[in-house]
Amino acid sequence: MKILFASSEVYPFSKTGGLADVAGSLPVALRALNTDISVITPLYKCVKDKFSVSDTNFSYNIPISSKFEVAKIKKIYFKEVPIFFVENDNYFYRDGLYTDGTKDYNDNAERFIFFSKVIAEFSLSNNYDILHLNDWQTAMAAVFLKKIYNWKSKIVLTIHNLGYQGVFWAYDMQLTNLSWDYFTPQLLEFWGNINFLKGGIYTADAITTVSPRYTKEILTDEFGFGLNGVLKDVENRLFGILNGIDYEEWSPELDRYIVQNYNEKTITEGKRVCKQDLLNSFELTPETKKPVFGIISRLVDQKGWDIIIDALENILQLDVKIVILGSGQREYEEKLKTIKNKYKNSLGVYIGYDNALAHKIEAGSDFFIMPSKYEPCGLNQMISFKYGTIPIVNPVGGLFDTVYDIDESKDGNGFRMKNYSTEELIEAIKRAIKLFKEPLKLYGVRKKIMKLDFSWTSSAKKYIELYRRLVIDES
Ligand code: ADP
Numbered sequence: 001m002k003i004l005f006a007s008s009e010v011y012p013f014s015k016t017g018g019l020a021d022v023a024g025s026l027p028v029a030l031r032a033l034n035t036d037i038s039v040i041t042p043l044y045k046c047v048k049d050k051f052s053v054s055d056t057n058f059s060y061n062i063p064i065s066s067k068f069e070v071a072k073i074k075k076i077y078f079k080e081v082p083i084f085f086v087e088n089d090n091y092f093y094r095d096g097l098y099t100d101g102t103k104d105y106n107d108n109a110e111r112f113i114f115f116s117k118v119i120a121e122f123s124l125s126n127n128y129d130i131l132h133l134n135d136w137q138t139a140m141a142a143v144f145l146k147k148i149y150n151w152k153s154k155i156v157l158t159i160h161n162l163g164y165q166g167v168f169w170a171y172d173m174q175l176t177n178l179s180w181d182y183f184t185p186q187l188l189e190f191w192g193n194i195n196f197l198k199g200g201i202y203t204a205d206a207i208t209t210v211s212p213r214y215t216k217e218i219l220t221d222e223f224g225f226g227l228n229g230v231l232k233d234v235e236n237r238l239f240g241i242l243n244g245i246d247y248e249e250w251s252p253e254l255d256r257y258i259v260q261n262y263n264e265k266t267i268t269e270g271k272r273v274c275k276q277d278l279l280n281s282f283e284l285t286p287e288t289k290k291p292v293f294g295i296i297s298r299l300v301d302q303k304g305w306d307i308i309i310d311a312l313e314n315i316l317q318l319d320v321k322i323v324i325l326g327s328g329q330r331e332y333e334e335k336l337k338t339i340k341n342k343y344k345n346s347l348g349v350y351i352g353y354d355n356a357l358a359h360k361i362e363a364g365s366d367f368f369i370m371p372s373k374y375e376p377c378g379l380n381q382m383i384s385f386k387y388g389t390i391p392i393v394n395p396v397g398g399l400f401d402t403v404y405d406i407d408e409s410k411d412g413n414g415f416r417m418k419n420y421s422t423e424e425l426i427e428a429i430k431r432a433i434k435l436f437k438e439p440l441k442l443y444g445v446r447k448k449i450m451k452l453d454f455s456w457t458s459s460a461k462k463y464i465e466l467y468r469r470l471v472i473d474e475s
Contacts, residue, residue, distance in 0.1 A: 043074055296361055
């Protein structure tokens with residue numbers, strides 16, 4: 001069984017969020033289980049400037065409306081997995097992946113129609129048995145392969161976040177070179193616009209999301225982003241497989257970014273040292289006896305920033321330290337800076353993207369705050385477990401599947417808000433502070449959560465099972 005995994009970002013080459021983590025580690029886990037898997041992704045500036053890629057014999061002339069754009073395919077091996085990069089400097093040699101730092105590139109429809117066309121061509125050239133697409137940036141490949149080429153191999157489409165669908169104005173149809181006959185509610189049309197993800201959902205052989213709970217939630221008005229009806233239509237081929245964590249990257253015993261490595265036995269001392277270092281990094285007074293709450297998150301509505309901002313001053317008055325790493329919506333950045341000015345010794349804010357600092361926060365915090373409005377899977381709560389850092393969450397999607405309340409369940413591994421509100425966030429944080437004041441109990445919880453296993457192996461096995469089922473259905 002030959003598989004091609006297509007993603008618009010792949011860690012460590014390119015990353016804006018969890019998709020990159022998945023694309024950088026699921027193929028490696030599949031390879032470790034003897035799967036013949038390759039990855040295809042754009043050759044962005046950040047990759048081209050940093051990694052040396054080799055040439056291949058593959059090159060395509062891709063029609064985009066009335067012109068042709070060239071795609072050269074380059075290659076690198078990453079942990080034994082062949083990674084194929086699509087080179088076209090007009091589209092991909094830019095500072096950002098999707099945005100210029102403030103707003104989306106205005107040719108994103110064209111860039112990812114191009115990428116999807118290349119994925120389709122490359123799949124045809126190499127006779128894959130399975131093409132595994134991810135999110136809207138690759139979804140149109142399913143439309144091209146199934147509708148134009150009548151491709152018989154199977155296509156899996158994973159939705160990592162239904163909030164992002166690749167919706168563009170109808171006239172971008174011309175970039176696809178598809179006939180307007182395909183612009184129907186049963187394929188690409190969505191309230192008068194073109195919707196790439198919708199096209200992918202209707203043409204893929206299986207659709208997956210990244211947690212079982214999210215798979216159910218997206219069928220509702222509340223979480224369906226207008227596609228719940230479409231997803232209902234394909235419910236019989238919709239599956240939920242929880243993401244895993246790459247413990248080579250995220251483990252306090254191996255972590256290269258933290259000042260002191262630690263394990264279950266040495267956590268108390270390890271965390272104390274990492275905490276001191278973390279507070280220093282944020283130029284906060286290093287009072288390690290106070291609980292430290294960490295947040296690493298895109299500053300977008302999804303992640304619960306309205307209630308975090310609303311609760312922040314109340315929480316800071318509880319004699320705690322809070323460190324925040326994130327970037328995104330300008331209004332949240334501004335509000336955080338204003339509150340920071342008022343609480344110089346207890347609030348640390350770093351606006352930007354910084355992988356090393358993310359590691360320091362996981363290791364040096366006592367608790368991790370993640371009150372998402374919706375959360376397809378969420379990686380940071382699982383990463384936090386490994387570092388003995390106790391998550392505080394709004395239990396939706398993957399957070400519902402992975403975090404159980406310490407005060408309510410014998411399997412408790414974190415704190416759950418009872419609903420999405422400022423009051424509930426503060427309430428959950430107060431319960432966390434209470435736990436922090438009981439060192440024996442705190443140690444017990446830390447030891448327990450560090451042992452939890454969210455490695456990729458069991459998820460990878462579920463994907464293999466799905467691929468097999470699809471291929472067997474065919475024969
Ligand atoms: P999402 O994909 O919705 O952003 P996830 O929890 O699934 O959320 O994954 C987020 C990933 O991105 C994690 O690995 C997290 O540490 C990382 N991340 C998010 N924001 C930043 C940032 N500002 N700096 C460094 N890493 C970040």
